[in-house]
Amino acid sequence: MQLKKETVRKKQLEKLTQSKSTWSKQLNELCLYQKLFALASWKNAKMVAVTLSSGSEIDTKPLILQAWLQNKDICIPRIFPQRQIRFFKLEKQSKIEKSSFGVLQPAKTEKEVSKEKIELVIVPGLAFTQKGERIGFGGGYYDRFLANYHGDTLALADPVRFFPAAIWQAEETDQNIQQILTI
Numbered sequence: 001m002q003l004k005k006e007t008v009r010k011k012q013l014e015k016l017t018q019s020k021s022t023w024s025k026q027l028n029e030l031c032l033y034q035k036l037f038a039l040a041s042w043k044n045a046k047m048v049a050v051t052l053s054s055g056s057e058i059d060t061k062p063l064i065l066q067a068w069l070q071n072k073d074i075c076i077p078r079i080f081p082q083r084q085i086r087f088f089k090l091e092k093q094s095k096i097e098k099s100s101f102g103v104l105q106p107a108k109t110e111k112e113v114s115k116e117k118i119e120l121v122i123v124p125g126l127a128f129t130q131k132g133e134r135i136g137f138g139g140g141y142y143d144r145f146l147a148n149y150h151g152d153t154l155a156l157a158d159p160v161r162f163f164p165a166a167i168w169q170a171e172e173t174d175q176n177i178q179q180i181l182t183i
């Protein structure tokens with residue numbers, strides 16, 4: 001069954017809202033973090049790109065704290081015109097704002113990190129498949145960013161976000177994620 005991405009996105013948003021503040025979401029997250037921290041791509045990365053999560057997204061705060069404990073650097077995206085994202089170093093004193101869409105992002109006065117310096121991107125999303133196909137919020141921001149990115153990419157998929165195979169139609173611009181961590 002090949003649905004439109006938009007259809008699956010809406011369904012996923014409903015499902016994710018329901019599981020938002022449950023114990024099982026948190027338990028799944030803990031399990032995913034532990035798997036992540038054991039990976040070579042995590043261990044070897046000095047500069048890791050993550051989002052500042054909110055709402056029903058996988059909570060990224062424990063990742064950020066663990067990275068800092070391990071002396072890694074974190075950078076977070078800010079949105080720009082033409083549906084672009086650029087990453088800025090997250091520091092303890094960084095100024096954080098809310099974008100028009102409602103996601104948290106760094107102020108543009110923070111220090112920008114060039115694409116070449118980012119060794120691992122942890123990609124957010126609403127749905128992922130085993131093969132690394134992905135549905136996000138629909139801005140195409142990560143597809144554009146990843147199109148000419150050469151480091152490692154991975155995503156954390158709890159059971160609500162995970163599909164063995166795509167039930168949606170892929171687009172030519174879709175960028176697959178290298179590794180999907182599941183429970």
Ligand SMILES: Nc1nc2c(c(=O)[nH]1)N(C=O)[C@@H](CNc1ccc(C(=O)N[C@@H](CCC(=O)O)C(=O)O)cc1)CN2
Pocket residue numbers: 051052053054057077078079085101103104124125136137138139140141142
């Ligand atoms: N926490 C977090 N931060 C993130 C992302 C994310 O998924 N999670 N992003 C991941 O990419 C980027 C922001 N993503 C965005 C995605 C959509 C729209 C947006 O304007 N959406 C339109 C509808 C899109 C359309 O159909 O054209 C809207 O709701 O008006 C804005 C930002 C960067 N920061």
Ligand SMILES: Nc1ncnc2c1ncn2[C@@H]1O[C@H](COP(=O)(O)OP(=O)(O)OP(=O)(O)O)[C@@H](O)[C@H]1O
Pocket residue numbers: 005124134135136137138139140141142143144147171173174
């Ligand atoms: N490299 C690109 N160049 C031009 N258009 C693109 C590119 N990548 C994606 N798009 C377009 O952007 C729109 C949104 O893409 P898509 O539905 O894949 O977003 P998403 O991956 O779910 O969102 P996000 O990455 O922001 O979380 C689509 O119409 C897609 O064709």
